[in-house]
Every structure is written in structure tokens, then in C-alpha cells.
Amino acid sequence: MNLKLLxxxxxxxxxxxxxxxxxxxxxxxxxxxxxxxxxWESVIEDFSREKGIKARLLRQPTDSDQRRxxxxxxxxxxxxxxDVFLMDIAWIGQFAASGWLEDLNPYINKEGxxxxxxxxxxxxxxxxxxxxLVAMPVYIDAGVLYYRRDLLEKYGVKxxxxxxxxxxxxxxxxxxxxxxxxxxxxxxxWQGAQYEGLVCDxxxxxxxxxxxxxxxxxxxxxDTPANRAAAGLMRDLIFKHKISPPNVFTDMKEEEARLxxxxxxxxxxxxxxxxxxxxxxxxxxxKGKVGIARIPAFPGRSSVSTLGGWHIGISRFSDAKxxxxxFLKYALSRGTQKKLSLALGWNPARKxxxxxxxxxxxxxxxxxxxxxxxxxxxxxxxxxxxxVSDVLQRYLNSAVAAKTDPASAFGSAEKEIxxxxxxxx
Amino acid sequence: xxxxxxxxxxxxxxxAPLLVFICLFILLPIVGTLFTSLMRDVTFxxxxxxxxGNYSDLLRDEGFWRSMRFTLFFIAVAVPLEMLLGTAFxxxxxxxxxxxxxxxxxxxxxxxIPSAISAKIWQLIYNYSYGxxxxxxxxxxxxxxxVNWLGSEGGAFAAIVIAxxxxxxxxxxxxxxxxxxxxxxxxxxxxKIDRANFAQIFFRxxxxxxxxxxxxxxxxxxxxxxxxxxVIYVLTNGGPGGSTASASLYAYKYFLGGDFGYGSxxxxxxxxxxxGMSCLYVKVSKFESEI
Numbered sequence: 048m049n050l051k052l053l054x055x056x057x058x059x060x061x062x063x064x065x066x067x068x069x070x071x072x073x074x075x076x077x078x079x080x081x082x083x084x085x086x087w088e089s090v091i092e093d094f095s096r097e098k099g100i101k102a103r104l105l106r107q108p109t110d111s112d113q114r115r116x117x118x119x120x121x122x123x124x125x126x127x128x129x130d131v132f133l134m135d136i137a138w139i140g141q142f143a144a145s146g147w148l149e150d151l152n153p154y155i156n157k158e159g160x161x162x163x164x165x166x167x168x169x170x171x172x173x174x175x176x177x178x179x180l181v182a183m184p185v186y187i188d189a190g191v192l193y194y195r196r197d198l199l200e201k202y203g204v205k206x207x208x209x210x211x212x213x214x215x216x217x218x219x220x221x222x223x224x225x226x227x228x229x230x231x232x233x234x235x236x237w238q239g240a241q242y243e244g245l246v247c248d249x250x251x252x253x254x255x256x257x258x259x260x261x262x263x264x265x266x267x268x269x270d271t272p273a274n275r276a277a278a279g280l281m282r283d284l285i286f287k288h289k290i291s292p293p294n295v296f297t298d299m300k301e302e303e304a305r306l307x308x309x310x311x312x313x314x315x316x317x318x319x320x321x322x323x324x325x326x327x328x329x330x331x332x333x334k335g336k337v338g339i340a341r342i343p344a345f346p347g348r349s350s351v352s353t354l355g356g357w358h359i360g361i362s363r364f365s366d367a368k369x370x371x372x373x374f375l376k377y378a379l380s381r382g383t384q385k386k387l388s389l390a391l392g393w394n395p396a397r398k399x400x401x402x403x404x405x406x407x408x409x410x411x412x413x414x415x416x417x418x419x420x421x422x423x424x425x426x427x428x429x430x431x432x433x434x435v436s437d438v439l440q441r442y443l444n445s446a447v448a449a450k451t452d453p454a455s456a457f458g459s460a461e462k463e464i465x466x467x468x469x470x471x472x
Numbered sequence: 473x474x475x476x477x478x479x480x481x482x483x484x485x486x487x488a489p490l491l492v493f494i495c496l497f498i499l500l501p502i503v504g505t506l507f508t509s510l511m512r513d514v515t516f517x518x519x520x521x522x523x524x525g526n527y528s529d530l531l532r533d534e535g536f537w538r539s540m541r542f543t544l545f546f547i548a549v550a551v552p553l554e555m556l557l558g559t560a561f562x563x564x565x566x567x568x569x570x571x572x573x574x575x576x577x578x579x580x581x582x583x584x585i586p587s588a589i590s591a592k593i594w595q596l597i598y599n600y601s602y603g604x605x606x607x608x609x610x611x612x613x614x615x616x617x618x619v620n621w622l623g624s625e626g627g628a629f630a631a632i633v634i635a636x637x638x639x640x641x642x643x644x645x646x647x648x649x650x651x652x653x654x655x656x657x658x659x660x661x662x663x664k665i666d667r668a669n670f671a672q673i674f675f676r677x678x679x680x681x682x683x684x685x686x687x688x689x690x691x692x693x694x695x696x697x698x699x700x701x702x703v704i705y706v707l708t709n710g711g712p713g714g715s716t717a718s719a720s721l722y723a724y725k726y727f728l729g730g731d732f733g734y735g736s737x738x739x740x741x742x743x744x745x746x747x748g749m750s751c752l753y754v755k756v757s758k759f760e761s762e763i
Contacts, residue, residue: 241708293623294620296712438535463533
């Protein structure tokens with residue numbers, strides 16, 4: 048083989064490939080369940096047809112870590128595709144601080160786009176970074192409590208308990224009675240495995256004054272009486288009151304909790320709103336027996352829900368920013384939001400969809416949800432939130448598993464996170 | 473310029489494609505990772521050369537040490553088990569058994585299944601509420617109630633070791649079986665004539681002859697276990713309480729969080745350990761002269 052000939056040939060090809068005129072095409076990166084991707088596929092087709100903009104879906108996996116990796120790498124390499132993508136609410140801090148997200152304010156000001164259709168608390172706490180509006184919600188999640196209406200009625204419980212002491216008493220009583228027929232029965236399932244969902248659940252338990260992830264002066268504050276009480280309660284639900292199964296802290300994520308509840312083996316379930324549609328599906332054993340309530344709080348405190356959900360942002364490296372903005376508006380339009388909601392049971396980001404008669408007829412629980420959303424709390428919008436959460440998950444899981452007592456778990460987590468924060472100053 | 477004649481050059485043409493491949497896909501990434509590990513390469517901070525800054529932070533990072541200790545302990549337990557079981561299976565499959573071809577194919581199945589999928593299968597087996605393991609022990613009356621297999625540190629560790637051994641012992645079997653087939657039949661026959669028993673033949677004749685193959689298997693398994701990731705990612709994701717986080721998983725979490733410098737430093741240290749171990753094995757076994 049003659050190398051002297053091969054090299055120029057190779058260079059010529061490389062050059063030709065680099066210079067080939069490329070047609071501008073909008074690339075929208077999104078992942079999720081196959082049904083969700085199919086729905087997006089039809090949204091993007093309609094968009095292309097109506098607006099005359101060539102657009103394509105970049106299909107991503109279901110797993111959210113893998114979706115993140117799939118967007119993170121092109122952005123880090125400053126590649127122009129994908130132009131527009133969906134982000135989990137917890138990534139926005141990192142993406143924005145890295146300077147990857149286009150500021151939407153100029154577009155909004157230029158066109159007088161109405162932000163009043165969206166929840167202000169969500170735009171402020173999740174989508175605004177350093178004064179720039181870097182993302183917009185596409186659908187919203189917040190933790191809710193599912194309960195078995197039929198069982199509460201059967202045992203004469205008139206109202207879903209709002210505080211933990213009452214909740215535990217009711218749960219223990221019904222569990223004992225139900226166990227006679229169903230030895231697998233547990234009163235309450237939630238997310239306790241070592242992953243992000245554990246932090247979401249924890250923040251909902253930490254309703255007392257001074258609870259949650261405290262930040263001041265570049266230091267983190269975790270070891271507070273409120274947090275100790277929250278982690279203590281989570282542990283006690285499993286080990287002392289025994290109303291939550293022992294595998295809560297090993298393998299219970301959203302789907303594990305949903306399946307447990309849905310098979311009729313639980314009275315209460317903490318989960319995101321997505322579970323509603325599945326609980327009410329034709330083949331669900333608990334169909335028509337489920338209700339939605341707010342998550343209980345400590346006595347004298349009010350309920351807290353962690354805010355979740357997916358947000359849409361435009362890449363700063365995109366070569367089709369105005370087209371991307373058109374798509375963003377299209378995805379957030381009333382028509383698309385309603386379509387996605389009706390097809391997938393998503394909780395729309397727009398308030399006006401919640402009063403749509405067609406949507407309400409299909410999802411009567413939306414009335415209760417819109418109230419939950421207006422009070423839902425975001426996780427801290429730190430650029431290095433993932434790393435903070437990772438350490439916290441580890442120690443929290445250990446405390447919930449009764450391997451470490453809450454005080455020393457939070458003490459160690461604080462120390463480790465503070466050392467890590469030093470690195471990012 | 474060269475002392476090699478034209479003819480002596482020829483082999484290099486043949487290995488050139490391989491060399492290019494290795495340089496592009498192995499050497500280059502290693503050098504790149506090494507370089508990144510010397511930088512503060514965090515997506516949300518300005519990039520800066522910090523020399524050994526990441527490493528000095530790592531040495532003080534309790535989470536890293538924990539993951540390193542876990543990884544080494546995992547190797548110490550899993551690799552000997554894999555070697556033992558793999559060799560035993562190879563010895564069995566080397567014998568004249570009925571349906572030998574079928575059995576050989578069966579043994580290879582776990583190895584042919586992608587790790588993530590086999591880990592998912594094990595997760596279903598260990599599941600607390602509907603897993604096979606709990607079904608068996610409760611129905612056989614071995615335990616009063618279901619056991620939370622992945623709930624304790626020891627349980628999760630054992631579960632990972634079992635899943636990994638199940639998956640990789642066949643790899644050892646494959647290598648050792650190939651080694652066994654290369655052992656001349658006459659030697660064993662001769663030993664038999666000398667009235668050596670089965671154990672004597674195996675330990676005195678066969679084993680010394682397949683030692684190089686065993687060492688290769690050991691080397692592969694050790695290095696492979698050092699970067700264990702997929703089984704843990706699926707099975708426990710590092711839980712409970714971070715007790716089963718391997719070093720690769722630890723690095724991955726930093727990559728995901730946008731801290732490429734720190735993640736690379738973990739990878740480089742892992743590479744250094746793997747490289748050191750390889751050198752040690754080669755030295756101890758006088759690898760070069762025997763194969």
C-alpha cells in the first residue's frame with residue numbers, strides 16, 4: 048500500500064466532508080418511554096408542516112442519567128446540534144452555569160410573549176439563573192400522596208391524615224386489619240433507594256423549620272433538628288412503626304412503589320402525578336379506588352411537595368436559534384400542551400390547560416394538582432447539585448437503612464460536601 | 473538509516489493497522505485523560521491547569537477511598553471464585569461426557585448475555601416483593617419471611633459477587649478449556665499408565681502445562697474487575713449507603729456532574745493500578761518466555 052497516495056486522498060475526503068453545504072435543520076433531543084417519543088414525533092411533524100421549518104427528533108433513551116449524558120457531551124464540545132432539548136429540572140443549574148443555555152428574555156421581550164400562563168414560582172426558582180430566563184417548563188411534577196379510597200372508607204377514616212402522627216396511627220391500624228387477608232400488605236410505600244428520588248422524598252419529609260438543604264456563605268447546612276427528625280421518621284416508618292416494607296431503602300424507586308401500590312398491597316403511596324394514569328388504567332387492580340392528597344407534614348406545619356418535571360432550553364451553540372425559539376413556543380402552545388396531556392397524562396406547564404373541560408373530564412384530579420404546584424419547592428439550583436445530591440443520597444440512604452444515626456449521617460455529609468464545595472469556588 | 477532489510481520490514485506492515493487502531497482508540501484516550509486529569513475541567517468554571525490539584529483532593533476524599541477499598545475487596549473475593557469455578561468447569565467439559573458440545577454451549581450462555589441485562593435478571597431474582605430468591609426460600613420453608621437481599625452491606629456485596637461470578641466464570645472456562653485441549657493427550661495417557669490417579673494427573677501434569685493460560689485468564693479477570701461498573705450500576709447503583717460504589721461508578725458520577733478533571737483523575741489512578749498489576753503478573757509469571 049502506498050502511503051504517499053493515501054494521505055492526500057484522505058485529506059481530500061475530509062475536506063470535502065467538512066465543506067459540504069449543510070441544510071439547516073432543527074434538532075430536538077428528547078428521551079422517554081416509547082409512547083412519549085411517538086407523541087413528540089407527531090408534534091415535530093405538525094410543527095414542520097405548519098411553520099415550514101425542517102425539524103428532526105433526536106431520540107434518547109428512557110433513563111434520565113443517559114439522557115443527560117447525551118446532551119452534556121455535545122454541549123461540552125460546543126457542537127451546534129442538538130439545537131433544543133428537554134432537561135430535568137435538576138440539571139438546569141449546571142447547564143446554565145456552564146453557559147450552555149440561551150437567554151430567552153430577549154425573545155420574550157421582542158415579541159411580548161405572555162409568561163403569565165406559567166407558574167411564577169416555577170419560573171423564578173427553576174428556570175431563572177443569574178437574571179436570565181434559561182428554560183421553560185414543558186410539564187410539571189410534584190410529589191403527591193396516593194391513597195386507597197375504598198380502604199379508608201372501609202375502616203371509617205373520613206379524611207386523609209394531614210400530619211404524620213395521625214397518619215402513622217391510621218396506617219398501622221389498617222395495616223394490622225388488612226394483614227389478616229393479605230400478609231404482603233404494607234401501609235405506606237415511597238422512594239428510599241440510593242438515587243435522586245430519595246432526596247426528593249426527604250425534602251418533603253423535612254417540613255419543619257430549618258429543614259432541607261441549607262446554603263449560606265458558601266457552606267452547606269444539613270445537620271439541623273428538622274433534618275434529623277425527617278430522616279428519623281423515614282427510618283422509623285420502616286423499622287419502628289413497620290408500616291413501610293424493608294426494601295424501601297434498597298430497591299424502591301418510582302416504579303417499584305407504583306407496582307406495589309397498584310397490585311393492591313398498600314394503602315398509601317408517595318409518587319409523582321404520572322402514576323395516576325397507570326393506577327386508573329383498565330387492567331389496574333386498584334382502578335377507581337385511588338385518591339390523591341397532599342403529603343403529610345409534621346404537626347403544626349404545612350405540606351411540602353418537591354418540584355420535578357422537564358424543561359425546554361435552547362443551546363447557546365445552536366445555529367438555528369430563531370427556529371428553536373419557534374419550536375419552544377410551539378411546544379408550549381395551548382394546543383400542544385393539551386395534546387401531550389391528553390395522550391400521556393402529563394401535567395401541563397400552562398395553567399389554562401387545567402381549566403380545559405376536555406382535559407378535566409379525562410383527568411378530574413388536575414383540579415387538586417394545580418394547587419400542589421403553586422406551593423411546590425425546587426431543589427437548590429447549584430451548578431454542582433449532582434455532586435451534592437450524590438453525597439447526600441449516600442448518607443441519607445445509610446440513615447434510612449438504620450446503619451448510621453441521622454445526626455452523624457448529616458454531620459459527615461456536611462463535612463464531605465463542604466470539602467467538595469471548596470473545589471468549586 | 474535502518475539496520476533492517478526490506479524483508480525484515482514486512483511484518484510491520486501487517487501489524488500497522490492494529491497499531492493505528494490501538495493508538496487511536498486506546499493510547500490517545502489514555503493520554504487525553506491524563507491531560508484532563510491535570511486540569512480543572514469543570515463545565516461551569518473557567519478551565520485552568522492545576523497540575524496535581526485533582527489528585528491531592530482525591531487523596532483527601534473519603535468517598536473515593538471508600539470506593540477504592542470496595543473495588544479491591546471485590547477483586548480479592550470475586551476473581552479467585554471465578555478462577556476456581558471456571559477452571560473446574562473447564563476440567564469437567566474437557567472430559568468425555570455425553571452431549572459435550574451442548575454442555576459447552578450452555579456454559580457460555582451467561583458470558584454471551586450483555587452485563588447490563590444479566591444484572592437486570594439478577595435484580596429480578598433478588599427483588600424483595602416478587603423475586604425468585606424469596607419465593608424459593610419461603611416456599612421451601614428456609615425462612616419465615618422474605619429476606620431483603622440487597623438491604624445489608626454484606627448482602628448487597630454477596631449479590632454483586634454472585635452476579636459477576638455467574639457472568640464471568642464462563643470466560644475463564646473458555647480460556648482454560650482452550651488451554652486444556654492443547655495439552656498433548658499422550659502425556660496424560662503416560663501418567664495413567666504410570667498409575668497416577670485423576671487428581672495426580674490434573675495437578676501434576678495438566679495444571680503446570682496450562683499455567684500460562686491460567687495467568688492470562690487471571691490477568692484479564694483482575695483488570696476487568698478493577699473497572700467493574702455495569703453490574704453495580706444496575707443492581708445497587710452504589711447502595712445501600714454508598715457501600716457498593718466502585719471506583720468506576722465514582723468517576724462516572726463526577727463526569728455526569730460536569731467535573732471532567734476529577735473524574736479523569738479517578739480513571740488515571742485506576743489505570744495506574746491496572747498497569748501496575750499487569751506488570752506484576754508478567755514479572756511473576758515470566759510471561760514473555762512461556763507464551
